[in-house]
Amino acid sequence: MSQLRDMRIFSETVDAGSFTAAADRLGLSKQFVSKRIAALETHLGARLLVRSTRQLRVTDLGLAYYERIQHILQEVDAAEQMISNQTATPRGVLRLSAPMTFATMHLGTLIPEFMQRHPEVTVELALNDRTVDLIGEGYDMAVRIGTLADSSLIARRITDSQLVACASPAYLDRKGVPEAPEELSAHACLIYGHTQRSEWTFRVGDRTRKLAVSGPLRANNGEMLRDAAIAGLGVVVLPDFILADALADGRLVEVLDPFRPGGFTVYAVYPQHRQTSLLVRAFSDFLVERFSEAGTRRSARLEGVIA
Structure with a gap:
């Protein structure tokens, strides 16, 4: 058995944190993985892993060995990839x-x-x-x-994407158009996530400012919040890739444009x-x-x- 292959098996086991997970990644049996690492330890004359019924722990020598062989394995992979890339296709x-x-x-x-x-x-x-x-x-x-x-x-x-604050025309006709971030306290805000304290970030001058917001709907799905905003439920802040079509056809209207929050x-x-x-x-x-x-x-x- 190639020592290089045993290095790969050991490296994968450390990455995965268990013999079972490493075996699944490598397409091998758990017993074979355990056997090859034991053979590697015998070859090196050192304990690399401490096995127990609950967890697998890397020894100090095992960690040092793992860090050293990463460069070796990466160089071998790079050499093989250089050759295979000449004719290979992704598979x-x-x-x-x-x-x-x-x-x-x-x-x-x-x-x-x-x-x-x-x-x-x-x-x-x-x-x-x-x-x-x-x-x-x-x-x-x-x-x-x-x-x-x-x-x-x-x-x-x-x-890259940009966060955009917006609401439906019907909602803005009913509740008015906010002219500054502070005015959101008088508006229904549709909030992404489930944290106890909800904040939206806006740019005021050359600084960013976080404002606490509240509203009738929280969800961890942007499409649902977008659709709630289209239905006139409130103001929402979402990435432009979620809002682009609704903004383009007028179902949503951007608000607080001068205070646009940062992108990502x-x-x-x-x-x-x-x-x-x-x-x-x-x-x-x-x-x-x-x-x-x-x-x-x-x-x-x-x-x-x-x-």
């Missing part, structure tokens, strides 16, 4: 996590297009607004929105050990390409509506 399973609303509005059409380009690709898509543990839960990559926490993940910008970035993120994957890189390239085209169209449409 295999792409395990992808993405936020619910963003995925339903955009990835539902883009993923089939990508798969038609690359018929040997299978996609396993999980829609979830929580921040998943890519390594621990076995994902190849994820789409994430907003500020990224410090981590060892590789992040690639896909597109949409990223493709993936673990370092996946950065040489042809499939991950191909899908990332595809998203950048398609969102660049869509962003140009959306900006032109929005500028025409809110100019």
Whole structure:
């Protein structure tokens, strides 16, 4: 058995946190993974992992060994990828996590297009607004929105988006158009999320200001809040990719334009050990390409509506 393969098995086990999870990722049996790591420990003459019925713990020597072999494995992967990229096409399973609303509005059409380009690709898509543990839960990559926490993940910008405050014409006729963020205290606000204290951020002069808001509806789905705003239930602040069509056809009208809250970035993120994957890189390239085209169209449409 190749020592290099045993290194890979050990590295995957540390990443996954268990023999079972590592075996699932590698397509091997749990017993085989355990056996190969035991053989590696015998070869090295050192204990790398401490096994118990409840958890798997990496020893200090095991952690030092893990950190050293990452460079080796990445160099080997890069060398193999350099050769295979000359003739290879993306194939295999792409395990992808993405936020619910963003995925339903955009990835539902883009993923089939990508798969038609690359018929040997299978996609396993999980829609979830929580921040998943890519390594621990076995994902190849994820789409994430907003500020990224410090981590060892590789992040690639896909597109930018802008938060827009808006309401229906009927609601504004009934309740009046707010001229400053402070006036929202007299308005029904439709709130994303379920935190105890709800705040919206606006730009006042050269500073940002957070204001507490309240209203009749909270939800963790942007499309539902958009539709509630269209129905005249109140004011909503959502990303422009959710609101663009409703703003374009007049079902919603932007308010507080001079105080627009800040925008944010949409990223493709993936673990370092996946950065040489042809499939991950191909899908990332595809998203950048398609969102660049869509962003140009959306900006032109929005500028025409809110100019």
